[in-house]
Amino acid sequence: MTLDFAPQAPVLAATTDGREFPVRRLFCIGRNYAAHAREMGKDPDREAPFYFTKWAETVVPSGSTIAYPPLTANFQYEAELVVAVGKGGRNIAREDALDHVWGYATGLDMTRRDLQFEARDKGRPWDTGKNVEQSSPLGAIHPVSEVGHLSTGSIRLTVNGEVKQDADLDELIWPVEDVIAYVSQGYRLEPGDLIYTGTPAGVGAVVSGDVIVVSIAGLSDLTVTVGPLAHD
Template sequence: MTLFAPPAPIIAQTSEGKGFPVRRLFCIGRNYAAHAREMGKDPTREAPFFFTKWADTVVPSGSTIAYPPETANFHYEAELVVAIGKGGRNIAEADALSHVYGYATGLDMTRRDLQFEARDKGRPWDTGKNVEQSSPLGLIHPLTETGEITKGRISLTVNGEVKQDADLTELIWSVNEVIAYVSRFYRLEAGDLIYTGTPAGVGAVVTGDEIVISVEGLTPCTVTVGPKADD
């Protein structure tokens, strides 16, 4: 007997109409040089770094997401998302693609003021990044449909105005490198999502704004910012 019912799993959707149970999120930081600079850091290929988010931060395209509490600077970050379909530890870069189920457009919404406060104090970023409804996700397109994605436009608009516009060739660490690196620290499992980083041009949104994230060859992801969250 359990004290209460366990929460329902988060099921993302694929372009084939199948459910994709989400397990964990790994998010790569400062993976575009121009974005690293706008965050006040010099870009480097010394090593990737990443943070994690809960699976239940994922919401589907078409959602209205609540403006979260304790922030006055809620930022968008457009991302190419990699969906893992086969587990493994210490995955070689040459084998990384065999662990990919597919790709999706995604969004890493951030309480930027709380992130910067934590960063400046040398504290974890959880309150800035691991936020309810902060990981909108478009349809996951299987690798068999798209082939390996290594280039193509990634962009984001707010109310129709282009705010982020780059190419996936600008990634500092490729998808294969990122998979290999993360798998050194955690055994990747089917259902894991890797958010691969955002280009320059991040900025704040307010209630009522519509955000559209596009990656060439994938279905766009659209969300609307709703009123402030309440209990």
């Protein structure tokens, strides 16, 4: 078989055990901290999680400089606990959900907030606000054998050393077990999938030159620098 062009290389995420984790898909849980739901003008509830998806190629490693994306004047950070799926399944029972976790990492869901709000207000998909090149920075993934399962602990984000987000993982409306069980009802989860579990309150805009650091208790920090406007 002759290809018209070379296929894209797989996205490989760093792990703390020296191996690489092939990234397949991203599922991102929305408004999973009550205070963040309120700052977005919504009332938090536990009826059911909702989520959006992103391309694997939006993942970049800690230490990256990410380009300020076009078409926005409000590029915002969202610190997140990321779940790396190591065992596939559909309709996973909540009590079995943690058996499907390979590990955990710090993450960022960078957002063109003005485009997200425009789409939301018009009842349109969020893709232009969320599914953006380099918008899913990811720290090193720690295997469960190293850190266990995370349900409590500090999650914090700083910009240029100033604390902007500061919460605890026990504030998640839908903890890891719930989101795995729920997402697996609509899609068969597969090894390599990442679940970004939502962000605490305190989201805000950054500009070129800003340095963002995400820290979660027990995990490696994630650091990215916001670069100049993307031109290519």
